[in-house]
Amino acid sequence: MSTATGYLSAPFFVRGELIQGDDNVHRSRDLGTDFRTPALELDAIVVSRAQLPPLLDTPLTEIVDFLVEAGERLALDKNPHMQRCLDLVAATNPLPRRVVENLYRSAPHLLTRAGLMAQIESNFHNPAVLDGWIAHTDPAGNDVAIRAFPPRMVHMLAGNAPAGCIASIAQGAMTKAINLFKMPSSDPFTTVAVLQTMAEIDPKHPVVQSMSAVYWQGGDESIERTIYRPQYFDRIVAWGGGPAINNVIKYLGPGLQLLSFDPKSSISMVGQEVFESPDAVADVAERVAADTTVFNQEACLASRFVFLETDDRDQARTFCAALADRLAVDRVFGSAVAPLPPPDVRDEIEVMQAMDDEIEVFGRFDGRGIVVLSEQPVDFHPSNKISNVVMVSSIDGATRYVNLATQTIGMYPYQRKAELRDRLAGAGAQRICRVGTANSHVEGSPHDAMYPLSRLVHWMADDDIYVAESNSALPADRK
Known part of the structure; x- marks a missing residue:
């Protein structure tokens, strides 16, 4: 009103x-x-x-x-x-x-x-x-x-x-x-x-x-x-x-x-298996884009970094191009055109691109989404539909980028979740799921590495103690 x-x-x-x-x-x-x-x-x-x-x-x-x-x-x-x-x-x-x-x-x-x-x-x-x-x-x-x-x-x-x-x-x-x-x-x-x-x-x-x-x-x-x-x-x-x-x-x-x-910050981990066919590239790119654009990347569970298992830059370029294309679509909880990235982020990307031959950018600064390809994670916090695809020789090695601020990890292929989940939990991650399902939840699951309702209540105990080691005087034989 x-x-x-x-x-x-x-x-x-x-x-x-x-x-x-x-x-x-x-x-x-x-x-x-x-x-x-x-x-x-x-x-x-x-x-x-x-x-x-x-x-x-x-x-x-x-x-x-x-x-x-x-x-x-x-x-x-x-x-x-x-x-x-x-x-x-x-x-x-x-x-x-x-x-x-x-x-x-x-x-x-x-x-x-x-x-x-x-x-x-x-x-x-x-x-x-x-x-x-x-x-x-x-x-x-x-x-x-x-x-x-x-x-x-x-x-x-x-x-x-x-x-x-x-x-x-x-x-x-x-x-x-x-x-x-x-x-x-x-x-x-x-x-x-x-x-x-x-x-x-x-x-x-x-x-x-x-x-x-x-x-x-x-x-x-x-x-x-x-x-x-x-x-x-x-x-x-x-x-x-x-x-x-x-x-x-x-x-x-x-x-x-x-x-x-x-x-929190969330990520995607994509194994070499994605390059087994063009259909797999298209499917996984769509799923990563869906995870990236939740609330136009404002949600904690929205993917910001994609750790891509490949040493082949042409393969990485193929994936980045497909991902950039799928960022620019309307979704239930995201829009084809999001607010533009902040000017300082745009300046930083352009400087990186000009000074480092290993940095490549896919897309335009028009709100439809940008993919930054690099061999190390960028220093800034990707937002406004910016995805940083980081080439890694092994998905296992990407666990070094996981910490206590990592909320959701979307994984492909799905079978590798069981292989890595203990190490990811040890690094601080809070949730691992199939890539493309970051915005879905299993009812009753933990949130942010805890069961919140049990943390919210005031736990009160009423004791009736009949047998106890009290602080009363010690018997003579124990002095």
């Missing part, structure tokens, strides 16, 4: 209530678009620890039922809140409107019963710990009751995937948390639209009463030094970039933990 002054209006959502107002003016990071928000009332978004979480005694089955119904109501053709967001997000987010629309159309798939239960069952050996105290006796005969208690969380949402907030909302609901969502400047709309949809089911439902979504400019100490305190929250779940993560770190301390889905 627009105000009379021409600004975009971004309302807040606080535990079932839509808060509207044009008190504060902000500017989106990527497109520089102004939008207005209500005044942020800190007392309204902080819940006293004297108050138990609204979802504490709500059965997990009821929470899943509610999320599934919300997912069905998020169907874009039937949801006016999501429809209105399309134009708003298009004004603040660098993704094309068509791609945002496709993301919205995929939203119901994030809240299916099978998908939600797969997450719960993979994260918790006994999901009953979410609903109550579960008794256990240790080998010494001592008793304990354990519960996965609801946390109090601030979610710093990412701006590169406008529907990504739905996954965070689901995580917050399944862990029965009290949740405060800090929306990104590139999308200060979608989270509120999703929560409005949930409120239309039942504004008093404990899921709705556990959720608030607001915006403030990251780094605003007048807000953050108040909110980021352990008496109010015990988890900060951060999806932001490096500066955002670094800003949060200074507030961490005893009782306030950071769960960071920090920026």
